[in-house]
Amino acid sequence: MTDHDLEEFEAADFINRTHKPVPRSYGDALVAAAHEDPRIVCLTADLATPTETDIFRDTFPERYHNVGIAEANMIGLAGGMARTGEIPFVHTFCAFATRRCFDQITMQAAYPNLPVKIIGFLPGVATLLGVSHQAIEDVAMMRTVPNMLVLDPSGPEYHASAVDMARAHDGPVYLRLKRPETPPEHGIIPKSLTAGKGIVAHDGQDITIVAAGLSVGHALVAVGELAREGIAAGVIDMPFIKPIDADLICNAAGRTGALVTAENHSVIGGLGSAVAEILADAGIGLPFRRVGLADRYAEGGSTAYLFRKYHLDSTAIAAACRDVVARKKG
Amino acid sequence: MKRNLCELEEIATRLRLRVLEMVAATGQGYVQQGLGAADIFTALYFAEARHRPEDPSWPDRDRVFLTTAHNTAIFYAALAECGYFDIKKLETYVQDGSTLEINSSERMGPFVEATCGSLGQGLSVAVGTSAAVRRQGRLTRCYVIMGDGEMQEGQVWEALMSAAAWGLDNLCVILDFNEMQCEGHMDRVMTLRPVCEKLEGFGFATHDIDGNDLGVLLNTFDAARETRGRPTFIKARTLVGKGVKALEGLMAHQLMFPPELAEKAMAEIRGTVA
Numbered sequence: 001m002t003d004h005d006l007e008e009f010e011a012a013d014f015i016n017r018t019h020k021p022v023p024r025s026y027g028d029a030l031v032a033a034a035h036e037d038p039r040i041v042c043l044t045a046d047l048a049t050p051t052e053t054d055i056f057r058d059t060f061p062e063r064y065h066n067v068g069i070a071e072a073n074m075i076g077l078a079g080g081m082a083r084t085g086e087i088p089f090v091h092t093f094c095a096f097a098t099r100r101c102f103d104q105i106t107m108q109a110a111y112p113n114l115p116v117k118i119i120g121f122l123p124g125v126a127t128l129l130g131v132s133h134q135a136i137e138d139v140a141m142m143r144t145v146p147n148m149l150v151l152d153p154s155g156p157e158y159h160a161s162a163v164d165m166a167r168a169h170d171g172p173v174y175l176r177l178k179r180p181e182t183p184p185e186h187g188i189i190p191k192s193l194t195a196g197k198g199i200v201a202h203d204g205q206d207i208t209i210v211a212a213g214l215s216v217g218h219a220l221v222a223v224g225e226l227a228r229e230g231i232a233a234g235v236i237d238m239p240f241i242k243p244i245d246a247d248l249i250c251n252a253a254g255r256t257g258a259l260v261t262a263e264n265h266s267v268i269g270g271l272g273s274a275v276a277e278i279l280a281d282a283g284i285g286l287p288f289r290r291v292g293l294a295d296r297y298a299e300g301g302s303t304a305y306l307f308r309k310y311h312l313d314s315t316a317i318a319a320a321c322r323d324v325v326a327r328k329k330g
Numbered sequence: 331m332k333r334n335l336c337e338l339e340e341i342a343t344r345l346r347l348r349v350l351e352m353v354a355a356t357g358q359g360y361v362q363q364g365l366g367a368a369d370i371f372t373a374l375y376f377a378e379a380r381h382r383p384e385d386p387s388w389p390d391r392d393r394v395f396l397t398t399a400h401n402t403a404i405f406y407a408a409l410a411e412c413g414y415f416d417i418k419k420l421e422t423y424v425q426d427g428s429t430l431e432i433n434s435s436e437r438m439g440p441f442v443e444a445t446c447g448s449l450g451q452g453l454s455v456a457v458g459t460s461a462a463v464r465r466q467g468r469l470t471r472c473y474v475i476m477g478d479g480e481m482q483e484g485q486v487w488e489a490l491m492s493a494a495a496w497g498l499d500n501l502c503v504i505l506d507f508n509e510m511q512c513e514g515h516m517d518r519v520m521t522l523r524p525v526c527e528k529l530e531g532f533g534f535a536t537h538d539i540d541g542n543d544l545g546v547l548l549n550t551f552d553a554a555r556e557t558r559g560r561p562t563f564i565k566a567r568t569l570v571g572k573g574v575k576a577l578e579g580l581m582a583h584q585l586m587f588p589p590e591l592a593e594k595a596m597a598e599i600r601g602t603v604a
Contacts (some may be wrong), residue, residue: 041462062465068495071490076454077461079444084462085389104485107448108455112436 022190029160044091051091059247072101078116079108087115094120094135109172110178113147117166123176124264130300140269150242152176154216161193198245208252212238212271215262221314246278258287258328260320267292287327289320342372347599350431352423354592361573364404371408372493374546383413386440393443397452397479399433450483457493460501474503479511494533501561502554508568512583534563541566
């Protein structure tokens with residue numbers, strides 16, 4: 001590439017960035033963390049802007065590595081860096097960050113229990129880019145990996161806190177992030193997570209919806225629908241899929257006697273499975289349903305369209321709640 | 331750690347004998363591969379690499395990554411000979427409960443720089459380490475002993491590309507070119523030829539040498555250390571079974587080592603020691 005080409009490329013990159021209206025909560029948080037902690041280094045597999053790491057690239061060029069389109073290598077590189085006292089944050093889309101390099105994650109991050117922080121974007125079906133880019137099994141895979149912390153925050157207001165949680169965990173982390181598609185109406189007011197704890201997003205005594213990621217917003221909309229029918233649904237936002245807040249789940253199950261899970265992921269192996277395991281281990285039997293992608297592939301489309309079509313949205317969650325509440329009464 | 335060639339030859343012979351003893355005990359383990367690579371391990375651990383067996387976590391140590399993690403008989407023999415652990419411990423090789431597993435795991439200690447049994451991954455870790463120690467201003471060098479069959483893994487080429495792109499002159503890749511993989515001769519499975527030309531194209535300084543010649547190995551390591559701005563790739567041609575006539579060139583990846591053959595082999599090696 002000539003210097004001239006390079007200048008044009010940089011100019012185009014600048015235009016892209018200045019026209020991007022969404023706030024970059026994650027990218028800013030990572031840079032803030034890196035100011036505090038010189039051990040933090042940043043790797044990306046040719047996806048700086050979509051993973052908001054262009055800010056890091058421009059702030060700490062000597063601690064930034066674009067490794068090219070080579071995710072398996074990226075995990076190994078991060079393993080080497082982590083063995084040498086650095087805290088590597090690696091970035092790509094969720095599908096590539098997990099499916100494509102599961103063995104590398106296992107052997108070069110998890111088995112040695114190294115502080116390799118795997119940051120994935122485009123969780124679940126939420127992308128136009130189609131099946132190749134849709135991570136519908138990433139949570140299931142990462143949940144099976146010993147030493148791994150799995151985080152699926154519900155919105156950008158938790159991104160900064162999620163970065164803190166990732167740093168604080170002395171081992172590998174999988175952080176599943178969704179960038180807002182439009183700028184939040186009132187900006188982003190950061191909120192804090194507590195390690196290993198779920199968040200009671202709404203109280204309700206008839207049924208509890210345990211949700212994660214994008215599904216939390218849909219669950220809260222479902223609460224409104226159900227309220228009009230006289231069903232008081234509570235919502236637990238469960239950012240920590242692993243380790244999961246078992247006490248909160250069991251208490252909610254005991255209090256409301258009915259439970260629905262909601263996730264932007266396959267119904268197999270993700271949040272719904274994790275909750276079911278907790279309930280079964282605790283010997284709690286109750287009307288229960290999992291809302292998620294029904295063991296099938298989706299296709300590219302707008303997030304709203306896909307959530308509706310594949311029964312992940314508030315309507316689907318409300319329907320599952322009605323069914324479960326009816327079973328409780330019956 | 332520099333020793334003269336005669337001393338190094340003696341060490342290599344001793345290591346070969348240990349390989350035979352370790353594998354003979356159960357018939358399990360990689361014997362011809364160990365014999366073939368004995369000179370590479372000798373040159374690295376007893377002359378080239380800066381390391382402190384009494385302080386295995388020394389941050390400035392040179393790193394030796396064994397990515398062909400199954401070639402452990404020679405690896406453990408070299409480590410024990412260096413003093414990382416008691417020679418007696420070699421008797422537990424491949425025994426239940428022993429940390430001397432057939433595929434090396436870092437649970438043994440920090441001298442296993444990464445757990446590499448899944449082929450194709452170790453070079454990436456070495457490249458990441460090389461980049462990190464360079465940024466930290468350490469004099470550390472990273473040596474990677476790789477298998478030729480392993481280069482069929484795509485990730486290896488990702489790692490080679492990044493090492494060259496980043497100009498990591500503290501990285502030295504030693505390809506144990508024994509031409510043998512599970513299914514026999516490498517050229518019959520998936521040839522790698524011409525490997526040095528490929529690596530030249532990637533931007534490495536390359537050397538095509540006799541990997542069973544200690545003097546040549548040492549000179550090549552000298553050249554690698556003096557190379558600036560690019561990593562080094564050494565195609566070290568090794569002979570499987572080197573030192574034992576009945577095993578030389580025997581293309582059997584997993585040889586069930588019969589006791590009578592083991593006895594003859596040990597007698598042959600002992601003969602060269604005396």
